[in-house]
Amino acid sequence: MDNEYIVFMEDEAQPYSDIVVVDDKFLFLAGLVSEDLETRDEAYGTIEFETNRILDNLKVILEKYGSDMDHVVKIDVLVSKWEYKDAMNKEYVKHFKKEKLPARICYGNVAIAGECKVEMAVVATKK
DSSP: OEEEEEEESSSSTSOOOOEEEEEEEEEEEEOOOOTTTTTOOOOOOOOHHHHHHHHHHHHHHHHHHTGGGGGGGEEEEESSSSSGHHHHHHGGGGSSSGOOOEEEEEEEEESSSSOOOOOEEEEOOOO
């Protein structure tokens, strides 16, 4: 099978696909930051706000492409300041069933686009 490459908005300054669908089963999502899904404008706020916005948006995106939060298998989390990790974790776990927490790695003190405090890259399977 051919891979499917999905770009939400064409932008030469953003040379990547937002999602790559592999074998019509696996969804590889580029890094998500806190943004308005319609306008694509970044939405800055507290680490709690940004974490919830990203994961709420993730739910919408996954449902649109045949998946859901129960099918997230891996997340790479980047926080701009390591001290944000605990507050991010408190919000993060609210979006997943305890028995279905994705595998994860968390990087700290990372430069993220704009003034974003957190970014997440996700791997999921379709339902």
